[in-house]
Amino acid sequence: MSVLQDKKIVLGVTGCIAVYKAAELVRQLVKLGADVHVVMTESAREFMAPLTFQTLSGNPVITEMFKLYEERKIGHITMAQRGDIVVVAPATANIIGKAANGIADEILSTVLIATRKPVLFAPAMNEGMWEHPAVMRNVQMLKDLGRCFVEPGSGDLACGDSGRGRLADIADIVDEIELMLSPSDFTGTRALVTAGPTQEFIDPVRFISNPSSGKMGYALARALRHRGADVVLISGPTMLPVPRGVHTVHIGSAQEMAAAVDTHFPASDIIIKAAAVADYRPRVVSMHKVKKNDDAPRIDLERTTDILADLGNKKGKRLLVGFAAETQDVLANARGKLERKNLDLIVANDVTIMDGGFGSDMNKATLLLPGGETVDVPAMTKQDLAHRILDCLAGIKLKLRDIPDEPA
Numbered sequence: 071m072s073v074l075q076d077k078k079i080v081l082g083v084t085g086c087i088a089v090y091k092a093a094e095l096v097r098q099l100v101k102l103g104a105d106v107h108v109v110m111t112e113s114a115r116e117f118m119a120p121l122t123f124q125t126l127s128g129n130p131v132i133t134e135m136f137k138l139y140e141e142r143k144i145g146h147i148t149m150a151q152r153g154d155i156v157v158v159a160p161a162t163a164n165i166i167g168k169a170a171n172g173i174a175d176e177i178l179s180t181v182l183i184a185t186r187k188p189v190l191f192a193p194a195m196n197e198g199m200w201e202h203p204a205v206m207r208n209v210q211m212l213k214d215l216g217r218c219f220v221e222p223g224s225g226d227l228a229c230g231d232s233g234r235g236r237l238a239d240i241a242d243i244v245d246e247i248e249l250m251l252s253p254s255d256f257t258g259t260r261a262l263v264t265a266g267p268t269q270e271f272i273d274p275v276r277f278i279s280n281p282s283s284g285k286m287g288y289a290l291a292r293a294l295r296h297r298g299a300d301v302v303l304i305s306g307p308t309m310l311p312v313p314r315g316v317h318t319v320h321i322g323s324a325q326e327m328a329a330a331v332d333t334h335f336p337a338s339d340i341i342i343k344a345a346a347v348a349d350y351r352p353r354v355v356s357m358h359k360v361k362k363n364d365d366a367p368r369i370d371l372e373r374t375t376d377i378l379a380d381l382g383n384k385k386g387k388r389l390l391v392g393f394a395a396e397t398q399d400v401l402a403n404a405r406g407k408l409e410r411k412n413l414d415l416i417v418a419n420d421v422t423i424m425d426g427g428f429g430s431d432m433n434k435a436t437l438l439l440p441g442g443e444t445v446d447v448p449a450m451t452k453q454d455l456a457h458r459i460l461d462c463l464a465g466i467k468l469k470l471r472d473i474p475d476e477p478a
């Protein structure tokens with residue numbers, strides 16, 4: 071289940087050209103299961119009609135201070151109490167100034183004063199306005215009050231200027247909301263995640279690899295960060311954007327992955343190996359492109375390091391999680407890997423299913439624990455599966471905390 075499933079989000083929309091992007095924000099939040107209630111200022115309504123937001127959110131849009139909501143409740147008080155979070159996107163210099171200085175003279179500024187829920191601002195304005203000392207001071211005042219910000223990005227601005235002040239990417243705003251609404255049960259944990267394929271070069275233009283997209287590992291890195299962990303992600307070549315707030319190390323081959331894991335392993339409490347590491351590489355890499363001729367060339371292969379097995383031998387008190395990508399005897403093969411590699415948990419996935427395995431946004435898995443316990447996880451998004459894996463790990467962490475250390 072998505073972190074945002076059934077969460078009530080009050081979205082304040084203020085007047086600037088980026089209002090149209092707020093419509094996409096509503097669409098994405100609703101897609102993730104959130105119940106979105108939009109509050110629009112008068113100037114926001116100059117840019118877009120409330121009907122757009124009403125249609126996308128499925129809820130009435132609040133525009134007036136003293137109109138009764140749902141026929142008997144006062145709008146600003148209902149909104150202030152209703153949400154799990156209040157998000158203002160786009161947030162103008164005006165609303166930031168009002169919120170920082172306690173001014174409540176219309177519906178949204180009044181919601182912002184009345185609420186006791188977490189508040190997130192996503193500012194959007196001209197660069198000169200954003201950099202103005204009064205705006206900077208107001209932003210700092212709000213941060214000091216515990217309000218959160220998704221900082222604006224750089225690029226072409228609606229006024230024709232170019233610079234800092236564009237509304238942050240919608241994906242980043244959603245990411246920040248997820249972070250603010252996630253449990254923080256991994257706070258203080260240092261996590262190492264591997265993701266994606268490795269590439270084992272035959273010559274400068276050819277390599278042996280596999281179809282891993284990195285989605286599963288990246289989802290785990292994001293979920294860990296949302297739940298409070300400090301995360302290092304070691305990634306093979308993928309097309310995915312680097313997850314926000316995650317220290318990402320890019321590698322190419324299994325050997326490079328092994329070296330990067332070696333560097334970061336000592337400072338990690340939890341290691342999750344979702345990467346699809348090549349088991350074999352060419353014994354010799356040709357310096358130049360192998361020329362085509364009538365005889366098919368023979369490629370002599372050798373084993374790569376089994377990184378996970380190595381970690382299993384030296385893990386100490388760290389929690390070690392592996393994946394098993396299987397096409398037959400899924401559970402038996404996965405349990406063999408769990409035992410041989412001395413893991414605390416293995417995620418068995420059948421990579422032959424349609425909606426799962428390599429490349430898909432979805433996955434279906436069985437989590438296997440050393441005591442013989444298994445947890446079947448039905449098909450769901452990789453992001454949701456990542457949270458299920460973390461739920462299971464949180465349980466293991468708790469159990470380990472209760473076991474006293476052996477006497478030296």
Ligand code: PMT
Nearest residue numbers: 282283284285286343346347377378392393394395428429
């Ligand atoms: O990246 P996606 O497109 O989202 O796809 C996700 C996935 C299918 C790649 C992922 O869910 C998955 O199953 N990852 C593990 C793939 C794999 O290499 O499985 P394996 O059964 O061959 O390896 C078992 C474990 O040993 C894995 O944790 C692997 O990272 C590790 N290993 C394997 C070989 C090796 N030389 N070193 C290793 O550390």
